Amino acid sequence: MRRALAMLLPLTLALVACQREERDTRPQSALGSGEQPTPVTTLEPGGQRPSPTDNKAASFEANAFHMSEGKRLFGWFNCSGCHANGGGGMGPALMDEKWIYGSSMESIHATIRDGRPNGMPSFGQKIPDDQIWELAAFVRALGGNAPSSAAPQRNDDMMVHPSENRLPDAATLGKSP
Amino acid sequence: MAFAFCVLFLQGCAGWQSALDPKGPAAGELAWLIWFFTALCAVVWALVMIALAAPLVMRSRSGDEPLLLDEAAERGKMRVVVSAVGVTTIILIGLTLLSFFANRTLAAIGSEAAxxxxxxxxxxxxxxxxxxxxxxxxxxxxxxxxxxxxxxxxxxxxxxxxxxxxxxxxxxxxxxxxxxxxxxxxxxxxxxxxxxxxxxxxxxxxxxxxxxxxxxxxxxxxxxxxxxxxQPAGAPASGEAKVGADLFLKRPCVMCHRIGGTPAGGTVAPDLTHIASRQTLAAGTLTMSRGNLAAWIADPQGIKPGSHMPVVELSGDELNAVVAYLEGLK
Structure with missing residues (x-):
């Protein structure tokens, strides 16, 4: 009996390690969830009010599943058309330390949802709210603002050299012997 | 009795998705191979089982001197083993050749594909x-x-x-x-x-x-x-469908789906130009009907959890309008 319990304990501990993140793909109250107020400026009439932290931000930030979904959507919705895989082009770079409108999840979410002056269009009607949060989580990860254990990998075709198993043989320098 | 049971059992293999009910030359070739391999291997298996069971049933003739070898009998056994190895080799080579020729037939099917x-x-x-x-x-x-x-x-x-x-x-x-x-x-x-x-x-x-x-x-x-x-998609027929077409372009649908003849040009999700002419929805998950279309748009994550179709915020009227539009895309 004691031995069985002793075996059960490490097994339970090992299984607990399998729980990395929750995958909630079915939002309970979809309707109206995109209308939550997110402050776009700290200038408020009557002094500054405390910025409300969206409880959604916490559940999407640093979540491996949501970040990888954000990466997929980043490609699907052609964010690269202006931001070029985060390096910046017509739009500002997303991988550097400069955040024109702040680096918080709420700010990035507001940027995608409502747009920003000088180019960033509003996607509030075009992307469901949860998907905007996923994109925001991925955009944060682009600049290294996510734990590396959860952040999605860079694509193979964007590496500076081929993956290790595709590197040319050092002895023959890629030429056939 | 057993035969009748087998026949009944194999009846279950007929249908629109069965390798044992071939409807084309490639599947026919493969089905023939399956049956031939199974039959031949069944015979070999039965013979091996008999050869294994025989010594258990038959009494040993060596009597009370088990170590004394009868040369003639040993030579006979040797011949049996050698010929069994020979037959095995021939069968394996034969089956390999059969597979090879079946493969050649498969490869030849599409040579003049238009x-x-x-x-x-x-x-x-x-x-x-x-x-x-x-x-x-x-x-x-x-x-x-x-x-x-x-x-x-x-x-x-x-x-x-x-x-x-x-x-x-x-x-x-x-x-x-x-x-x-x-x-x-x-x-x-x-x-x-x-x-x-x-x-x-x-x-x-x-x-x-x-x-x-x-x-x-x-x-x-x-x-x-x-x-x-x-042909590009037809114009929405009813007023409701017109509202639906408008919603389709204003809402997240347009980000991923394409409808020919409209500005919707997403290529990362199924093309919906003639969606109502298809028999099923969501890769064979639901049959095509107005109700299933609405169910799929309203709750894709309940029907196919994890699928890349997100839950889109639509009110009841908006959902009806979008469905009315899609239903008309024959």
Missing amino acids: LTIRVTGHQWWWEVRYEDATPSRILTTANEIHIPAGEPVRLLLTSTDVIHSFWIPSLAGKLDLIPGHMNVLDIKADKPGVYRGQCAEFCGAQHANMGTFIIAEPRPKFDAWLNDQL
Whole structure:
């Protein structure tokens, strides 16, 4: 009996390690969830009010599943058309330390949802709210603002050299012997 | 009795998705191989079992001197073993040759294929693209592959995310769809009919709900279908459908889906230009009907959890309007 319990304990501990993140793909109250107020400026009439932290931000930030979904959507919705895989082009770079409108999840979410002056269009009607949060989580990860254990990998075709198993043989320098 | 049971049991193998009920030359060749291999191996297995059981049943003739060898008997046994090894070798070589010739037949099917279709696997649906030298005659559709019956068709298989496998058991063997690589599968359906296919390589949460249909039709009917599908989507018929068309372009639908003849040009999700002409929704998960369309749009994550179709915020009236529009896209 004691031995069985002793075996059960490490097994339970090992299984607990399998729980990395929750995958909630079915939002309970979809309707109206995109209308939550997110402050776009700290200038408020009557002094500054405390910025409300969206409880959604916490559940999407640093979540491996949501970040990888954000990466997929980043490609699907052609964010690269202006931001070029985060390096910046017509739009500002997303991988550097400069955040024109702040680096918080709420700010990035507001940027995608409502747009920003000088180019960033509003996607509030075009992307469901949860998907905007996923994109925001991925955009944060682009600049290294996510734990590396959860952040999605860079694509193979964007590496500076081929993956290790595709590197040319050092002895023959890629030429056939 | 046993025979009757077997016959009844095998009756279950007939149908629109069965390797044992071939409807094309490739599947016929494979089915014949399956039966021949099974029958031959069954005979060999029975003989081996008999050879093993015989010494248990028969009494030993060596009497009370088990170590005393009878040379003639030993020589006889040796001959039996040597000939058994010989027969095994011949059988194995024979089966290898049979497989080889069957493979040659499979490879020869598509040599004069007039129609080339590119099938791209996605999590969890099939993108189907009819290739043509004239760009305006290239057709993109999803999950349903119409082919002319009695004609060889060449399928180019690839994938955009993970490895899938294309398997229409009634028509051909399975072949993988590999990202960044093109596989070629030639199929031919002898008779018109609907043959179901299934992703045969585990590809994620909704692997089981990744079905496809091959619809073989006589050539004139196929040509008519192809010309219909090449047309842009018809204008919305009713006022409600008009509202739906407008909503489709204003809401998230337009980000991923394409409807020919409208500004909707997304290519990452199934093409909806003629969605109502297809028999199923969501890669064979639901049958096509107004109710199922509405259910799929309202709660895709309840029907196919994990699928890339998100829950879109639509009020009841908006949902009805979008469904009315999509229902009219014949």
